[in-house]
Amino acid sequence: MSEPKIDGFELKPGFKGMASDTASDQTMFKGVHWGKAMMWIFLLSDTFVFSCFLISYMKGRGSTPVEWPNPSEVFALEAFGVPVPLLLIALMTFVLITSSGTMAIAVKYGYEKNRKMCGWLLLATALGGLTFVGMQAYEWSKLIHEGVRPWANPFGAAQFGSFFFMITGFHGFHVSIGVIFLFIYTYKVFAGHYEKGKKGWFTKLKGDYVEIEILGLYWHFVDLVWVFIFAFFYLW
């Protein structure tokens, strides 16, 4: 995100810069922390995993002649005695976007070495993620009570359950892992590990606030995947 400066190497902008960066006989991603590059490559592979899930869902839903359950009825929630379509899902989306925003600002304050603000915002992000996982647990138990199983459900095509549990479950697993790491990094920031120069993850090198950006990339990715799940699974 910064403009890197490397002695004896001219950093050109745009596609010319891409060509010279790639052909420079040096590190290809100029000014990008190795941890950040690795996180991006992990996220790229994770994109493929989630794409395979969503594509198999498309294939399963498209190839069955049986009526697909109507998501806006299946996921409706009673509020004041009136069934509101997708109410819980809308709230989950709201919570996840809120936590994504606090994360983005935590990264900013991290780079400004504002330890307190960064820590509080990370804590808010972690609590948002925890709320999301809690709401998802509620959603799962509600559907299981209504008789939705991976092999059958009372609403329509039998494939619905397996895709639902697999896709939202894998996403919820990502959120849970993210929440654990958010709590760990909240502790690390409040304890001042980056000011003291404690070592980072998987390395003997000193930790730095760039780790907050790396964590942020993961967290925004979780939000990004939810955007696609929300569109294809709940709205379609």
Added chain:
Amino acid sequence: MENTNNIEKTDKKEEASTHKIGIYLWIWTLLFVLSFFSYMVDWYQFQGMLRWSLILFFMFLKAGLIMAFFMHLFWERYALVNVLLWPMTAIACFIFLMAAEFQYTLFSRLFYFVVGGGA
């Protein structure tokens, strides 16, 4: 552009590498608004092409905003951005292939349900 670059060089390194908080707040607000709109697509029960195109439009807009600004891709060098975005064409190909596949599966299921298999 030349002037601002010179000013940034003289600043401290950590200050040069952050962005104003306003941009994050703007993107945050936009994400809420877009999510609200995509929820409204379901609320008003739009159907058919209108529903699908609106869902996809809001989805790509949200995904683009998150990637460009929250994940900082807008500010990254092209070497990284292109490594990340070009593999998406493989996913697009896969979607295309599987879309053709499910149509064929559906067709053959309906066909043999009517005609009957085996005999």
